[in-house]
Amino acid sequence: MSAPTVEAPRRVLAWRPGPVALAGAIAVALVIAGELLSPGFAGYGQLVNLMRVAAFLGVIAIGQTIVIIAGGGGVDLSVGKVATFAAIIGSRVMAGDDAGIVPAVALALLVSAGIGLVNGLCVTLLRIPPFVMTLGMIGVVQGLILAYTGGQASGRAAPALTSLVNGRVVGDLPGLLFLWLLLGLLAVWLLRRTTFGWNLFAVGANRTAAELTGVRVNRTLIVAYVLSATFAGLGGILLLGYTESVFLDLADQYMLPSVAAVVIGGTLLAGGIGGYAGTAVGAIVLTVLQGLLTTLDIGGAGRTVVNGIVLLVLLSLYGRQRRLRS
């Protein structure tokens, strides 16, 4: 305890690949494996296509990352259903017309945010564990979808939305990818360079200490759930651009993959540690894996088993829990 110390230079030798680098390496390895197993898999067009498909998961997983970082068992299982609902609303309001895009997206995101608000309020004020709260919310949103559509979704994506997702802007890349990049940077900035982000990490790392440091814990959590649902809604709208027409379970299947993408990206389910860059790469890894499995002719049962085993391997590379004995 002598003189005040300044920061020691970072230890170069202690470097080991962070989750982002590791997940990125895995994505590249999967692409190479894909090319070896089914030639054509690493073609430029196919890579663009994989990135496009990854973008939907990637956008939905922005909110999932935020909620998981907030800790306390935080997880949002309703993202898939909310994405579906947003697409259904968007499709009906824009009804295939560019003029309708703004009100459609606004309404869809507003409704999504409202659902997130209810999740947040129930999790904070009623203390319902997030896992079961957002699980119950799936049923409610499904009910809302049925009530809103009468069981028959209608409308269609506006051409501008479709061309954002499927069209080409620069070097054959769709506008979607630039949008994803933008949203990703926004997410990273939000987490790393804003009071909200730092409060969020604090709440995730130690909720009691956060409260006793004057952090508005409940408000931070509620905002996290609102953001989660909003990004899910946005993901749903983008998916609508991809499929052009909606159906009643359009995005439901994103529920658990969005969690898996977050974890593969190195964010700890316990909260307080992580970030979006890893999640984005995690979304790419999962998408490449699905693409690869599709092109392998090993039958449905085999595909399912291999999917599980590869997921286990991915998870064991990162995001392991702490040892008891150090």
Added chain:
Amino acid sequence: MNVPARLRDLRWAGVQLSGVATVAMLVVAVAVNTALQPNFWGGYALTSNFATFVPLVAIAIGQTVVVLSGGLDLSLGAQVTLASVVAVQVVDGRLDRLPLAAAAALGVGMACGALNGLVVALLRLQPIVATFATSFVFSGLALVVLPTPGGSVPIEVTTAYRDSVLGVPVALLAIVGLALLWRVLRGHRVLRHVYAVGGDAEAAYASLVPVTRTRVWAYVLGGLFAALSALAVLANTGSGDPFVGNELTLASVAAVVLGGTALAGGRGGAGGSILGAMVLALVTNIVFFADVPTTYRQLVNGAVIILALALAGIPALQKRRPAA
């Protein structure tokens, strides 16, 4: 650990309160059902309702053990599927093969649990995602074992399952049996260790509890109850189906929470989960018999479940203060 005593006491009152909340919910659910469904206490309604409860009750007990240990098993439903298709392939409609089939199911369940235990306890993967991954392995294997629906359970089994003994439904006896099995386990060192590990793994480790082994046991016991659930599913359905159990997983977590067990681990018990499972099933019945229009039924169902979850959480509400 300088938690002000006021908060501590509330917390302990909370555990008892949540038991009361679960029982109260069940009583209300039964009362409402009685009012809406005129023959609720009739012979068929009674046996059929209990027959409906058993698979979820069994898997919810399994989930409880895992949750108590500080984990979560999202593959339990897939384990039910896998254990049931294996059992149905073994039994092949013959009563004399029943013991063998039951043993096979239990073996499969425990083997699945052992794999989860390996992955979560030894490899230290995070339970939610790790068991999500193993669920793919198990459902894929179920398709390998039974590529398309088929196979049959001896008619004696399905008949007995729907019967009653001295007016007591056999399915109710099965639930009582499951509760007793839980009770026996509670008296065993392994379950004490499960509570300890779920409550505070580091403290348990320092206190000579074999933490890793205990975690593996929790998943193995989870698998055991999943296998029992599989047997109930078979008695309920009479044949094999390679998708039959998958959806039970998430319902089992809801039942555990409704029963007042903390998802953080270490606190609660299967008694509550048993009641929670029945509440879940009864809510569906209520919404049906209340003649809620079809379009709104899922909405109402979801809302009622959230309400019930909120009620189950009332005790937690009281320790809102940050220092808790």
Added chain:
Amino acid sequence: ADGGGSGDEAGGRPYTIGLSNGFVGSEWRTQMVEGLQAAFAEYQKEGVVDELVVESADTDVNGQIQQIRNLINRDVDAIIVNPNSETALDAVFREAIQQGIKVLAIDQAVTSKDVTNVVIDQAEWARISAEWLAKQVGQGGSILVVNGIAGHPANEMRWGAAKAVFDKAGVKVLTVADGNWDQATGQQVMTNLLATYPDVDGVWTQDGMAEGVFRAVQAAGRLDKIKISGEARVGFMRLWNAGRADGFESIGVVNPPGGAVSALHMAVNVLDGRKFAAGSISGNTVHVPIPYTVDQATFDQQWGKVSGESDAYSLDGSLTREQAAEFFQ
């Protein structure tokens, strides 16, 4: 049934009918339920039936068993069920039969001998489009397959029949992938396949996914080279219509949600005590004819009728009461 209610004396009009539907994540099912409700209203006016009790929710086999038990506890006279499993409802069907309730399965056949299946022949349904595709790509042609969910009975039955057609016609099946009967998944799967199978002459797919497959092929700019077996849904037909100018051809075999209506007619006959005629039932399955097929020849006519409907609308058809009556002695 025990307790009060109209179901007490089976055979006595008016009848109470129950519907158990275990999946609502598809517009097809909505159409099925709504069609049934409309037809039921007709019977109701005539005093033939009094109440239609609908159990319709996303659930699994265990949940559907509960649905059926609830219907039994509601003292219905007959249950029309769109089953979540071919086999796993057998035992609960027996419970219903023991209470004197008639059970009819629609959309997908079940194995229970106690139940009357009122379904289209899924094998025949698949065969029609498979034969069309085989002819399009010719002997030695190569195709990709985007199926529903491996292990699901309808999927297996359809694919079994289609595969036989392709084998016989000497069409090469390059690979079989699963699109989960889901348009978005179908589109993603097809895009992946196109990248790694450059030399493809056709795609065979099942309903719900043709639209996704079409978009994937279109995005790859290969609509002119790759033949697609389509479906009789408005969304797909809209794409088909737009592509016709460029010579795009397809086929859509109707898989009618109105099968539920046909089953209702039959249920009334059964409750009236009539028996099926010898030639109209094989085992416990009554095959309702496939209403019609949309192809190049009939496209304009059909499109004219449905182009105002929403994309999710399935072309439909059902037996009339008279046609249904002909199935009975």
Added chain:
Amino acid sequence: MSTALLEMTGVRKRYGGVQALDGASLTAVRGEVHALLGPNGSGKSTLDKTLAGTVVPDSGEIRIDGAVARIGGPRDAHALGVAAVYQQLSIVGDLTVTQNVVLGLEPARRWGFLDHRAARDRAGAALERFAAAFSGRLPLDRPAGSLGPGELQIVEVAKALARGPRILVLDEATASLHKEQVEVLFEVVGELRAAGVLVLFTSHRLDEVFALCDRATVLRNGRTAGTVELADTDEAELVGLMVGDVPHRAPRRAPATTGAPAPTEAFVGAGPEARPGAEAEAEAVPGAEARAGAEARPGAEAVPGARLEVRGLTTERLRDVGFTARAGEVLGLGGLQGQGQSELLLALFGAARVSAGEALLDGRPLPLTSPVRAARAGVALVPGDRGRQGMFATRPIQENLSLASMRRRARAGLALGAAAERSAARSMVERLRIKLGSLADPVSTLSGGNQQKVVIGKWLLDRPRVVLLDDPTKGVDVAAKEEIYAIVRGLADDGAVVILNSSDNRELAELSDRVLVLFEGAVVEELSGAAITEGRLVAGALRLAPGESL
């Protein structure tokens, strides 16, 4: 005392960038009470844990009875006769006291089925000695989580004793114990010594060490600085060994006299940015009046110029607490631990449910409803349990320091500037002499004392008007303690009201201008100025009449 029972040599352990143990060694014999001493972060707990099996050393050798001990985990240590009382208790709050005492070694009948009666008997026997601490009724069937800190500490000790050790490790086992309980523990240790057990005793209270131990091994920076016979050593020499050179105790603070030069430049907000009026108010309050407060009854009328006024504050554990405090005053809270001191601090911070009463800060009502509002009003709390309440262990030191005050620097209340945050944190690191590797390292990599400075430092950046300190030097070493004292004085000198709860009466006596003695949630006595002596504090705590002594 022939051959050594325990020999640890060359033990090394690195945590990321921190070399916790750097070749430490220790030799001790049967029937000895051996002190293990050293400043915070010197590696005492780590060395204890390598012996108890919860930490694997990177290298080094442990011999027990001359034979190399292979300790692969706590169970191996147990087999070798080692039992430990951990600084971070190994109690599972959700289990009962009985279940905790027998945990891991549950008596069982056949096939592992528990023998509840045997368990109760064993736990009862282990706790009996300490029955007085539980007012005679052993809480065998109560959930451990419902016990207070002292009671928990006793359960932890009883649990270790119940394991029948040959080597007993006591890591700060007395830190939360009351004097009488310490005495019982000493008795027990004496008996164990007589029975040939080796006791390794770690404590920052040197009087305890001299009272109990035979020899002491001192660690410094993970290395053994020396082993001494305590009979031949004095306190100064020990401290010298610990810190390398002997820091002399700063002179006692002149009570709230104004204009006194601040001992440190701790209060960042001082100077041009200090809240208007702070200086002036401090000026307006002569030191004499501060002492005159001794005569004032608890809850007396507001004194003009009081910065903080509390009236009739009542919570579940506080009864009608009232007092006033002036700018620049250090107000101590005395009494036995657990009489509501922590609750009073929490209540003033809006973190306890207040059923009646009010507080005024500079004449304006202070919201007692939420910590957020308290913080915004200029109140800061340094809570008693650093790990659970004060620190974000996995987060960078940078964030830990910024969190409380970053909203002041953020643009639009949202956007943070990396450079601004870094320089704010750096200024605090320098002022508080926080010893760290990099601001980006998790705060968990710091030693206890440095962690504590971070927890205090985050509030200094927020320029608080009222600073609530709950046992701020608990588990902090001598040098860090002095630095924290300086910070406290600096805060007061800059016009803040400091309310200090401490389990250490010497600390209270040294720092406080006035002390409120609490008993069962009420203020029962007020001492000020020269009346604040350790003796008066102890007497007040035990509610002895004046003149009566221990």
